[in-house]
Amino acid sequence: MPAELKDVVITGCGVVSPLGLDPGDVHARLCAGETASAPITAFDPTPFPARHACAVRGFQGKDWVENRKNLKLMTPAVQYGIAAIRLAAQSAALVPGVVAPERLGMFVGAGTAFGEMGDLVPALEKAMVDGHHDARRFATEGMPIVNPLWLLKGLSNNVLGYASALLDAQGINQNYCNSGVGALQAVGEAAWAVAEGRADVIIAGASDAAFNVEHLTGFGRLGVLSAGDRGRPFDVQHDGFVVGDGAAFFVLESAAHAASRGARSLARVAGMGNATALRGLSGCDPKAISAAFQGALRVAGWAPTTIDVVHAHGNGNPRYDAAEAGAIASTFGPSGPAVTADKGGLGHSISAAGGLSLAVALETMRTGRIAPIVGLTRPIPEAHGLDLVIEAPRSHAVKRSIIHCAGLGGQTCALTIEAP
Amino acid sequence: MSARARIVITGIGCVTPLGANVERTWAGLVAGRSAVDVIRRFDASGFTTQFAAEVKEALPLELPGRYAHWSDPKSEFAAAAAAEAMADAGLAPGAVDPFRFGVSVGAEVSRPDLPIVAERLQALRASTPEQAFAAVDPKEFLVMSAFYPATLLAHLHGAAGPNLTTSTACTSSAQSVGDALRVLRRGDADVMLAGGTDRLVEELMVMGFGLLGALSRRNDDPQGACRPFDRTRDGFVLGEGAGFLVLERLEHAVARGARIHAELLGYGCSANAWRITDSPPDGRGARQSMQMALQDAGLEPGDVDYVNAHGTSTQQNDASESAGIIGALGDAAYRIPVSSTKSMMGHLVAACGAVELIVCVQAIRTGIIPPTLNWQHRDPACPLDYVPGEARASRVDVALSNAFGFGGSNGTLAVGRFQA
Numbered sequence: 001m002p003a004e005l006k007d008v009v010i011t012g013c014g015v016v017s018p019l020g021l022d023p024g025d026v027h028a029r030l031c032a033g034e035t036a037s038a039p040i041t042a043f044d045p046t047p048f049p050a051r052h053a054c055a056v057r058g059f060q061g062k063d064w065v066e067n068r069k070n071l072k073l074m075t076p077a078v079q080y081g082i083a084a085i086r087l088a089a090q091s092a093a094l095v096p097g098v099v100a101p102e103r104l105g106m107f108v109g110a111g112t113a114f115g116e117m118g119d120l121v122p123a124l125e126k127a128m129v130d131g132h133h134d135a136r137r138f139a140t141e142g143m144p145i146v147n148p149l150w151l152l153k154g155l156s157n158n159v160l161g162y163a164s165a166l167l168d169a170q171g172i173n174q175n176y177c178n179s180g181v182g183a184l185q186a187v188g189e190a191a192w193a194v195a196e197g198r199a200d201v202i203i204a205g206a207s208d209a210a211f212n213v214e215h216l217t218g219f220g221r222l223g224v225l226s227a228g229d230r231g232r233p234f235d236v237q238h239d240g241f242v243v244g245d246g247a248a249f250f251v252l253e254s255a256a257h258a259a260s261r262g263a264r265s266l267a268r269v270a271g272m273g274n275a276t277a278l279r280g281l282s283g284c285d286p287k288a289i290s291a292a293f294q295g296a297l298r299v300a301g302w303a304p305t306t307i308d309v310v311h312a313h314g315n316g317n318p319r320y321d322a323a324e325a326g327a328i329a330s331t332f333g334p335s336g337p338a339v340t341a342d343k344g345g346l347g348h349s350i351s352a353a354g355g356l357s358l359a360v361a362l363e364t365m366r367t368g369r370i371a372p373i374v375g376l377t378r379p380i381p382e383a384h385g386l387d388l389v390i391e392a393p394r395s396h397a398v399k400r401s402i403i404h405c406a407g408l409g410g411q412t413c414a415l416t417i418e419a420p
Numbered sequence: 421m422s423a424r425a426r427i428v429i430t431g432i433g434c435v436t437p438l439g440a441n442v443e444r445t446w447a448g449l450v451a452g453r454s455a456v457d458v459i460r461r462f463d464a465s466g467f468t469t470q471f472a473a474e475v476k477e478a479l480p481l482e483l484p485g486r487y488a489h490w491s492d493p494k495s496e497f498a499a500a501a502a503a504e505a506m507a508d509a510g511l512a513p514g515a516v517d518p519f520r521f522g523v524s525v526g527a528e529v530s531r532p533d534l535p536i537v538a539e540r541l542q543a544l545r546a547s548t549p550e551q552a553f554a555a556v557d558p559k560e561f562l563v564m565s566a567f568y569p570a571t572l573l574a575h576l577h578g579a580a581g582p583n584l585t586t587s588t589a590c591t592s593s594a595q596s597v598g599d600a601l602r603v604l605r606r607g608d609a610d611v612m613l614a615g616g617t618d619r620l621v622e623e624l625m626v627m628g629f630g631l632l633g634a635l636s637r638r639n640d641d642p643q644g645a646c647r648p649f650d651r652t653r654d655g656f657v658l659g660e661g662a663g664f665l666v667l668e669r670l671e672h673a674v675a676r677g678a679r680i681h682a683e684l685l686g687y688g689c690s691a692n693a694w695r696i697t698d699s700p701p702d703g704r705g706a707r708q709s710m711q712m713a714l715q716d717a718g719l720e721p722g723d724v725d726y727v728n729a730h731g732t733s734t735q736q737n738d739a740s741e742s743a744g745i746i747g748a749l750g751d752a753a754y755r756i757p758v759s760s761t762k763s764m765m766g767h768l769v770a771a772c773g774a775v776e777l778i779v780c781v782q783a784i785r786t787g788i789i790p791p792t793l794n795w796q797h798r799d800p801a802c803p804l805d806y807v808p809g810e811a812r813a814s815r816v817d818v819a820l821s822n823a824f825g826f827g828g829s830n831g832t833l834a835v836g837r838f839q840a
Contacts, residue, residue: 047549133538139466151628156587161827177566177587218561274582409571
């Protein structure tokens with residue numbers, strides 16, 4: 001018999017997003033049909049097949065990281081992560097002394113850290129001999145002008161490293177570099193770790209920054225970016241995603257632990273399901289998506305018909321939207337749940353995206369308002385049977401939700417949550 | 421969790437500097453042979469460290485179809501080691517229900533080798549931004565990602581279940597195996613292919629770790645350079661390779677008549693919550709990690725017959741780890757053999773946790789404990805039995821394998837002789 005994921009609750013939530021740093025505001029702005037997508041002005045986007053991005057605005061790393069030496073070694077994604085972790089801890093009233101350091105864990109989903117190759121250009125130039133790279137020259141002439149801490153800036157687990165020290169979180173931890181499923185896997189695995197008794201409290205979530213030249217180049221060459229002014233999930237005009245930045249973290253603990261310290265529960269984590277698409281390299285396999293949904297329902301012990309809202313991945317990729325719509329239809333049946341998606345408003349912040357969706361899902365539960373799918377006006381045929389929330393927010397008491405996210409390697413992850 | 425599922429190891433495979441399979445790697449370890457040598461892959465004569473443990477043997481692997489092009493060195497190491505583990509487990513393609521079969525990998529993002537980066541830099545100068553964008557290989561962004569080995573293994577072996585990638589530097593594959601254990605126990609899969617891979621002997625890593633002062637500079641004696649726990653140790657030695665294990669729920673292994681190598685008994689994990697590159701001198705993180713593994717496994721310190729140490733040969737790690745071993749195992753620590761096989765194959769970073777777990781499995785199967793090569797001078801801060809110089813015949817029923825890393829994550833795996 002599979003083990004049960006019992007009585008693990010979310011008691012705090014912190015976000016850094018293109019629609020602000022307050023989860024309530026992010027949700028309200030999505031309900032108002034707002035998008036953060038705006039023309040790229042930070043650099044010349046001409047070479048890329050995209051003109052828009054969802055940037056985090058008005059964010060200052062120094063507001064969140066006191067140690068200036070450390071701040072210099074932190075990429076934007078790391079700074080967002082630390083800010084969201086601090087906001088989550090604050091939201092859960094997780095102050096020093098609430099939990100013993102060795103019982104406080106941290107599970108992080110992180111993006112691809114390219115290691116700041118641009119910082120190496122002067123050293124590489126010194127190593128050029130007759131138009132060719134010379135390793136000996138690189139070592140003797142180039143290396144001395146490289147920042148000795150260069151390697152540290154490119155570590156993929158910097159959010160975990162710095163934030164665990166900041167919060168004295170000495171317990172079980174993880175850092176997943178797993179594309180778009182990082183956030184929900186971090187939250188789901190953290191929930192299981194609490195259920196296993198390995199920690200009293202775990203801070204879990206993800207941060208990522210896709211609005212930069214490296215990601216626009218990589219995703220652009222893979223042909224997954226939208227040329228439009230926003231992502232359009234499930235819309236006939238969908239043509240890919242708009243890159244975004246962001247971070248979302250959550251505080252998880254057992255219901256008993258939360259009660260003993262008087263912490264309020266935002267939701268219970270009921271289940272997680274994981275599956276992998278084995279066809280092609282873009283993950284467009286409805287069977288894998290259904291398997292992830294079914295896994296999350298099975299662990300929760302719920303019938304598909306009891307779900308009120310699906311927070312879809314909805315990345316606006318024509319093939320993926322069709323596959324996901326098909327999987328939702330086949331899993332939840334003809335009179336299925338309301339379906340919403342947030343990438344039209346928030347862009348795709350890759351690792352962080354599922355976390356932002358979870359934050360939106362918590363606000364949806366709290367307010368009883370389901371945000372419309374920003375960017376959607378005319379649904380694709382594959383989505384005709386779905387109850388898509390279009391144009392206006394919908395009032396609906398939400399008891400049970402499922403959040404879905406997917407990665408570039410075909411990873412797919414679904415999380416079920418229940419209102420307190 | 422009283423009737424908790426038992427998880428067994430039914431297949432092992434590795435690629436290391438000592439050999440491109442388990443048999444040759446193990447033979448090298450038992451013979452006390454060093455794979456450390458002057459770097460041949462590039463001209464390292466100008467670097468502060470000019471030696472490393474390279475994988476030199478040809479990989480026993482041909483990737484099928486397009487995967488021959490959709491790969492990079494770290495994924496090739498992974499594919500070769502995983503193929504050996506799957507064959508060793510007697511698992512033919514299609515032998516496991518795809519959605520009950522998952523992959524968990526410890527890996528880090530890779531980067532093109534420096535001559536290629538330099539070449540591109542040149543080309544960039546001579547072309548328009550549009551031409552430069554169009555010249556980027558579309559598959560590179562995906563293939564270089566940390567999660568790509570997990571994607572590749574899922575495709576090659578038909579694993580449509582949970583797909584996880586852990587990136588916590590030197591602790592990555594201890595945690596990826598630990599995650600696989602947790603996934604199997606709770607019933608989210610019947611079989612997990614778990615391990616790690618890393619490719620390190622290239623200019624950037626030799627520079628990056630060198631600039632941090634972490635590498636041994638014993639250029640006049642490469643084979644004597646890695647001397648874990650020896651008083652005259654001066655840093656670690658880069659290695660590379662991959663290790664994979666087939667982990668299986670006991671009833672699944674029994675039902676298919678699989679040969680069982682050992683039982684994976686427990687997983688422990690902690691964070692130093694200290695600084696990015698070093699650990700607290702009292703070894704508290706190492707102690708907590710080992711204590712959690714023992715508790716998870718239901719073991720007492722006196723049950724442990726062998727510890728495969730992280731033992732990097734840095735001043736700081738080896739002293740801190742020794743303190744942690746004493747903290748976790750108490751008086752028993754002084755009579756338990758502790759060895760570091762990094763003394764022979766170098767530091768495999770994201771792969772070391774899995775490869776060293778395989779070393780522990782081999783110690784249980786053969787009754788031989790591999791030595792710590794080059795240990796000659798006692799360090800008061802390292803007062804344990806480090807099995808110096810020569811392998812030792814000794815029955816091993818229970819072994820612990822430690823891995824600690826940059827960023828502060830610590831992982832310990834407990835493995836034992838299988839008893840029905």
